[in-house]
Amino acid sequence: MxxxxxxxxxxxxxxxxxxxxxxxxxxxxxxxxxxxxxxxxxxxxxxxxxxxxxxxxxxxxxxxxxxxxxxxxxxxxxxxxxxxxxxxxxxxxxxxxxxxxDNVTLILPLHRELDALRESGAAGTRIGTTKRGIGPAYEDKVGRRAIRLMDLAEPAALPAKIDRLLAHHNALRRGLDLPPIAAAELTDELLALAPQVLPYxxxxxxxxxxxxxxxxxxxxxxxxxxxxxxxxxxxxxxxxxxxxxxxxxxxxxxxxxxIGYVLGIAKAYTTRVGEGPFPTELFDDIGRRIGERGREFGTVTGRPRRCGWFDAVIVRQTVKTSGITGIALTKLDILDGFDEIKVCVRYRLDGQEIDYLPAGQGAQARVEPIYETIPGWSQSSAGARSWADLPAQAIKYVRWIEELIGCPVTLLSTSPERDDTILVQNPFEA
CATH class of the missing domain: 3.40.440.10 (Adenylosuccinate Synthetase, subunit A, domain 1)
Known part of the structure; x- marks a missing residue:
């Protein structure tokens, strides 16, 4: 098990x-x-x-x-x-x-404020974060000045920890023309929340x-x-x-x-929210059609997602970096009705073909997708619960993806409904 x-x-x-x-x-x-x-x-x-x-x-x-x-x-x-x-x-x-x-790091109001300021473009590179303070909180964790959940259980020791944290943040805030944070106010806010979170x-x-x-x-x-x-x-x-x-x-x-089994989740196409490279991104009617049919909006932010063809290069790479045992392929039904479907199988970088996503920011921005094309299918795959329910060409597409990424599809999702799933192997029983 x-x-x-x-x-x-x-x-x-x-x-x-x-x-x-x-x-x-x-x-x-x-x-x-x-x-x-x-x-x-x-x-x-x-x-x-x-x-x-x-x-x-x-x-x-x-x-x-x-x-x-x-x-x-x-x-x-x-x-x-x-x-x-x-x-x-x-x-x-x-x-x-x-x-x-007990040793989880806390996100504080000052983290949210700093995150939002950076994303406004006033203080550094815009990454496309959700402005919820996640990045700055991890920075304090690695910088060994974070406030952790266990600290709320020790009110007598908390003020000294907050002073140490603010020695860093108030200096940073002065450089950004922001008012300093009062240690007492932050301490009081955290101690007020403590009874609601410490029981867990x-x-x-x-x-x-x-x-x-x-x-x-x-x-x-x-x-x-x-x-x-x-x-x-x-x-x-x-x-x-x-x-x-x-x-x-x-x-x-x-x-x-x-850890016994690693299940990787992949869409039958590709999406991305926020900034950064996206080699297979589509800016045409096909990209808009995929986004509209797939209802591609962020769960937390509501931001529209960038859409493109399936990129076998990045999934093949992820299979290796995560040690993925099997893939759950989702939203196959969104591709119903396309005359042809493209998949990125390699990249071209500065005139040379490569089979990986390079680590450098500049190189990632310059890679160009190399596509191969497969005929689409006109029949509906939506709601399919067995291979027999799928159009033959849709099955070919799934098998093609398996070959390209070097990993089996062990679960196939054909609609948002949980029962509309084709199971090849139960990860818990592998």
Missing amino acids: ANVVVVGSQWGDEGKGKIVDWLSEQADIVVRFQGGHNAGHTLVIDGTTYKLSLLPSGIVRPGKLSVIGNGVVLDPRALVEEITRLTGQGVTISRDVLRIA MDRVWALLDDHRRAGSRILFEGAQGALLDVDHGTYPFVTSSNTVAGGAATGSGLGPTA
């Missing part, structure tokens, strides 16, 4: 919500291991839509334990608001179903190890996609954490031997 890590194998927004929800029904524990409330899952269960941006997807299923791991950066105010919203939808949230790592605090590394040894099924879910990984993504147009599958170990406190 394998514990499963789910990762996006493109730039995020691959349709992880439906797949994670399906897997979470079989899991005992669902762990969020990185990111903040800048990415989300949309779950539809029994006709009710739940939009999650921080809480693990298991939270909407009774009897599951949801865990926010140490690799996450936690905005306590956003957490309280999300809990309140879900409670209003009838979801019961208590310590019985939610635990948060736990030693998550020990909790998960106990459950693993007892045979519990653990599902690790990340946010964003592997091409937004701070090391392996399209730097600097990335998030500030490790989104590849290896981050599940460091972001939860479990060793890598606890």
Whole structure:
């Protein structure tokens, strides 16, 4: 029985919500291991839509334990608001179903303000973030001056930690012509939130190890996609954490031997939100048609997503950097009705053909896609639940993708409905 890590194998927004929800029904524990409330899952269960941006997807299923791991950066105010919203939808949230790592880093108001200022263009390169303070919070974590959840449980020691943090931030703010932050005000704000978040605090590394040894099924879910990984993504147009599958170990406190199966999620085409390179991006009617049919708008921000053909180069690369065992291919039905479908199989860089995405920012901006074309299909694949329900040409397309990325498609999604899924191999039973 394998514990499963789910990762996006493109730039995020691959349709992880439906797949994670399906897997979470079989899991005992669902762990969020990185990111903040800048990415989300949309779950539809029994006709009710739940939009999650921080809480693990298991939270909407009774009897599951949801865990926010140490690799996450936690905005306590956003957490309280999300809990309140879900409670209003009838979801019961208590310590019985939610635990948060005691060593998780907190996102503070000053992080949000700094993030927004940078994205305005007034202080550095515009990355296209959601302005929720995720990047600046990770900076403080790595700079060893962060406020962590456990610090709220020690009110006597908190002011000294905040003074150390503000020694950095107030100097930065003076350089940006911003007023300094009063330590007492920030301390009071955090201590006011403490009673609402501390009941969920736990030693998550020990909790998960106990459950693993007892045979519990653990599902690790990340946010964003592997091409937004701070090391392996399209730097600097990335998030500030490790989104590849290896981050599940460091972001939860479990060793890598606890991970058995890595499921990569990929759309049958490609999308991206925010700035940065996108070799197969389409600026024509086909790109607009894909976006409209796929309802390509961000779960958290509502921003329209950039759309393009499937890029086998980046998915093939992600299969390697995340050690992906099998691919869940989503939104195949969006390609119904196209006369022909293109797939990027290689790039051309400065006159030479290459089979990888280069690491350099300039090179990433210069690569040109090399396409191969396959005939499309006129019949509908929407709602298909077996291979026999699919148009023959759609099956050829799936097999072609498998060959190009060097990884099997073990699950195929043909609509947002969770039952409209073709299962080849259950990751938990691999």
